[in-house]
Amino acid sequence: MxxxxxxxxxxxxxxxxxxxxxxxxxxxxxxxxxxxxxxxxxxxxxxxxxxxxxxxxxxxxxxxxxxTCVDEKPTPASDTDEPAEDRLREFTRRFLRRLLDPGRPSWHSRLLAREMSEPTGALEAMVRREIRPRYEVLQGIIRELAGEVPPRVIAKCAASVIGQMMHYHFARPVLKLVSPVYGDLEKHVEELADHVTRFSLAGILAIAVRYRK
Amino acid sequence: MxxxxxxxxxxxxxxxxxxxxxxxxxxxxxxxxxxxxxxxxxxxxxxxxxxxxxxxxxxxxxxxxxxTCVDEKPTPASDTDEPAEDRLREFTRRFLRRLLDPGRPSWHSRLLAREMSEPTGALEAMVRREIRPRYEVLQGIIRELAGEVPPRVIAKCAASVIGQMMHYHFARPVLKLVSPVYGDLEKHVEELADHVTRFSLAGILAIAVRYRK
DNA sequence: GAACGATTAAAACATATGTTTGAACAAAGG
DNA sequence: CCTTTGTTCAAACATATGTTTTAATCGTTC
Structure with a gap:
């Protein structure tokens, strides 16, 4: 059968x-x-x-x-050899590429994003297999950048990083209407990744100093 | 009946x-x-x-x-008397309150958020009347914080700020599954607004220095 | 209170869509 | 060649849902 x-x-x-x-x-x-x-x-x-x-x-x-389709090279961002900053950059680059690049296996991420806003029940499995692992990686990076801060703070920073990127996906039609600056996002994945990385890096460090001292 | x-x-x-x-x-x-x-x-x-x-x-x-229902006190955040930092904090606080608070007129923001991911055609009017005005306010704040930088950079910073907040709305079911830390977002609007403000403030300044010097 | 326009109600209608059915068809083995 | 088994197909079925219809009801006006 x-x-x-x-x-x-x-x-x-x-x-x-x-x-x-x-x-x-x-x-x-x-x-x-x-x-x-x-x-x-x-x-x-x-x-x-x-x-x-x-x-x-x-x-x-x-x-x-x-x-199963995703070729999960185990996220080189987990090579803890490289400095956390580089790993964050690599993380955002991959994330945005998957999210914005058109083409065949891309619907995987879009499916995932859709399940976020309109859960159908597949959500739980997805979180377990897809989201949480990446989330752990990101948290690791942030923890290394921020030092000893409460888990809640790490979580909020992680949400800030992911949120910036998801926004380019969810709000794409709005962004196009609101300002011509946002046209053709697909072509500027690297630029966006760079922005998100720098923005977040500074954000994380600023948050960290409040809790460390 | x-x-x-x-x-x-x-x-x-x-x-x-x-x-x-x-x-x-x-x-x-x-x-x-x-x-x-x-x-x-x-x-x-x-x-x-x-x-x-x-x-x-x-x-x-x-x-x-x-x-028409929204009591638009013209966003005190536009009182250019206060320092930009305070206005950013006020902006995020209001935005998150509208987005996360349950209760009656709240469906206004949720309707708006939904139209973002599943446009039905009402999108254009919405952008004109709702989104762009707030967007202008936010851009004004960012411009004041960042100084003379290209419009594209301002736009990316604005997207970063909004994205962080929208994420708490769109990904709410996922956040709950991924970590218990994210329970009861409604009760921590102030805390979240504070986080987003600090995170963004640092992010904006960090981005700015790259383009100013 | 009768008449009339505006509103509400119950039922019917039309269509889209998920699902099922039963026959036809192809491939493999005896 | 015949049977068997897995697959495809066209058509039918059932239901949900947007829409329309027609009659009843309410409020107002004369």
Missing amino acids: DLPGKAIHGETRKRLLDVAGEVFAEKGYDRTTIREVCRRANANIAAVNYHFGDKRKLYAAAFDYSL | DLPGKAIHGETRKRLLDVAGEVFAEKGYDRTTIREVCRRANANIAAVNYHFGDKRKLYAAAFDYSL
Whole structure:
């Protein structure tokens, strides 16, 4: 059933997975119709129910699939050899690249971002497998920069770093309307990463001195 | 039907507006059903079409209504008497209060935030009437703090400030899962505002020195 | 209190969409 | 060739939901 001799007849299941992630990321769970997914995957409407059971299970599968797709080089930012500042820069660079770069496996992050604002239930698994690990890395970097401060303070700094970057994703349509300066974010990932890094570095240090002395 | 004696003749329109904004903010445009709005407003299903035409016009009306509801004391933060630092603190405090405080007129900000991630078309008017004005105020503050730097730099700093705060709204469910530290955000608005202010202040100054010298 | 316009109510209508069905079809093995 | 098993397809089904319709109701005016 699940592991048959082979996908004998066709590769419909895989095509569905690929397309589904893309569409779900683009339009959100509710606005995505099975019919559109199937059309874009050259599959029959019944294919979803045959291969996955129902729409929600398709979403779950696409989400899970998107998790396995990420080539997680274990985040070189965890090489504790380099100075924390460089690791922070590397962290933001990777984060923004994943978030803003268009193209194929990109819907993984967009799916993730969407789940944040409109949780469908896949959230918990996602937090466990995706978010918390990165969060730990970031916290490590911040802790090294800030020194001995309460965990709550570390957490707020982490939120400040992530928040700056997520904003470019969530508020993209607004940013474009509010000022022409924000056009073509994709082309300035490096510049944005640099800004976020410098901004945050100073922020973290400023917060730290309040709690250390 | 539900509340017989009450339901004064002619108040339905207002009740619909009140409830609609709340529900739209809570569930988003798609997930909101006319039937639920009407039920919660003690109105008949046909009331929406009678008073507003259709669902989209109801949304537009609720949105517009939410804009007029805001008691816009013209943001004391624009009293250019006070030092920029205090005005930044006042700005973030107000912003976060509006964003996180529960209770009635709060759905105004949540509606706004939702329109950011799932634009329905009301976005343009919103940007013009709501976002850009605040954005100008913030930019003024930042410009005063940073001195003579390119507009693009000001814009990125503004995005950093807003992003930090919006994050607490968008990622609330995730933050709760990722660390217990983030429970009960509503109760710590002042603390968060203080954090964002200090963090941003340092960030802005750090960015500024790169471009001034 | 009768008449009239504005409002509300209950039911019907139309459509979109997730889901199911049963037949057709392809590949593999006997 | 026939059967079996997994897959695809077109059509039907069920339900949710936005919209419309038609009659009843309320408030006002004469």
